[in-house]
Amino acid sequence: MAYRIANNMIRTTKILDVKDENSTTKIFTFKDKLCLKAKPGQFLMLWIPGVDEVPLSILNVEKDGTVSVLVKRVGDATEALHKKRINDIIGIRGPFGRGFTLKTGKLLLVGGGTGLAPLIFLAKKLAVKAEKLVFIAGAKMKEELLLLDELKNLSHKENVKVVFTTEDGSYGFKGLATKPLELTLQQGERFDMIYTCGPEKMMRKVFDLAEAYKINLEASLERLMRCAIGLCGSCVIGKYRVCRDGPVFTKEQLKEVKNEFGVFKRNFEGKKVPIE
Numbered sequence: 001m002a003y004r005i006a007n008n009m010i011r012t013t014k015i016l017d018v019k020d021e022n023s024t025t026k027i028f029t030f031k032d033k034l035c036l037k038a039k040p041g042q043f044l045m046l047w048i049p050g051v052d053e054v055p056l057s058i059l060n061v062e063k064d065g066t067v068s069v070l071v072k073r074v075g076d077a078t079e080a081l082h083k084k085r086i087n088d089i090i091g092i093r094g095p096f097g098r099g100f101t102l103k104t105g106k107l108l109l110v111g112g113g114t115g116l117a118p119l120i121f122l123a124k125k126l127a128v129k130a131e132k133l134v135f136i137a138g139a140k141m142k143e144e145l146l147l148l149d150e151l152k153n154l155s156h157k158e159n160v161k162v163v164f165t166t167e168d169g170s171y172g173f174k175g176l177a178t179k180p181l182e183l184t185l186q187q188g189e190r191f192d193m194i195y196t197c198g199p200e201k202m203m204r205k206v207f208d209l210a211e212a213y214k215i216n217l218e219a220s221l222e223r224l225m226r227c228a229i230g231l232c233g234s235c236v237i238g239k240y241r242v243c244r245d246g247p248v249f250t251k252e253q254l255k256e257v258k259n260e261f262g263v264f265k266r267n268f269e270g271k272k273v274p275i276e
């Protein structure tokens with residue numbers, strides 16, 4: 001409990017670096033000691049003074065406590081964050097939630113959009129021991145394919161294969177990220193685990209394939225978050241609170257919320273709205 005309370009205390013820190021990833025996405029780097037123990041899939045709440053607080057997956061943590069996050073500009077808070085520069089002050093709470101479990105053997109990772117951030121953090125840890133790691137990274141077009149250099153670096157490891165997909169065919173395989181996944185599974189090779197993070201419709205398809213091929217799966221979900229510690233209820237899915245019980249859920253847990261997963265989310269008023 002003491003650990004949890006400490007994690008929930010806001011710490012202010014200076015931005016150490018800001019890097020453009022593409023026209024809408026930046027990587028921010030700062031120091032935070034409590035994030036040293038963060039597991040891939042866990043998230044933090046980043047406070048932009050005078051604006052708002054947003055949940056963000058942890059992209060990387062170095063041994064000296066240097067943390068990075070990947071931030072896509074989608075609304076007021078992320079836009080205000082994008083205007084921040086080196087030495088500006090931000091606030092951090094976390095790390096929060098349940099991360100991915102680290103498995104060995106043959107592993108498949110399927111991600112898209114900003115969902116690639118926690119998967120890269122995970123892949124770097126898994127690649128040390130995995131017999132084989134196949135990472136399928138998707139986007140609508142090449143310009144939207146995030147963390148391309150990181151993914152290319154990862155693909156230089158002997159046990160790692162990275163498959164790029166774009167919907168318009170401007171880079172890698174043409175089509176949705178789930179297509180090469182389906183083809184890989186159809187070839188009959190046995191995998192020990194599928195990890196996924198990205199648009200929920202994509203994750204739902206990955207879940208359905210994992211069910212059909214009887215493979216273990218963990219998926220990291222996004223919902224609106226305010227408190228991040230299981231109190232406010234804004235992140236609810238079925239009987240779960242994504243901030244506390246997730247954001248990473250097992251296949252068994254997702255089966256229990258099958259009617260909502262990939263189908264509905266809740267808006268700022270708490271009303272169920274269809275997932276596009």
Ligand SMILES: Cc1cc2nc3c(=O)[nH]c(=O)nc-3n(C[C@H](O)[C@H](O)[C@H](O)COP(=O)(O)OP(=O)(O)OC[C@H]3O[C@@H](n4cnc5c(N)ncnc54)[C@H](O)[C@@H]3O)c2cc1C
Pocket residue numbers: 043052053054055056057058069070071072073074075076077078079114117221222223224225226247
């Ligand atoms: C566990 C978790 C991890 C996340 N990791 C990342 C990440 O690594 N990088 C990244 O760029 N984004 C990530 N997000 C999404 C990010 O939190 C939202 O994009 C951000 O909160 C939007 O704030 P805003 O004020 O700029 O936009 P708003 O004006 O509030 O909303 C713009 C759009 O973003 C959606 N949105 C708004 N707030 C949230 C929220 N708290 N959670 C989810 N969706 C929201 C809205 O439905 C709307 O479509 C994550 C969300 C969760 C829950």
Ligand code: FES
Pocket residue numbers: 224225226227228229230231232233234235236241242243244
């Ligand atoms: S964000 Fe408040 S309960 Fe999850």
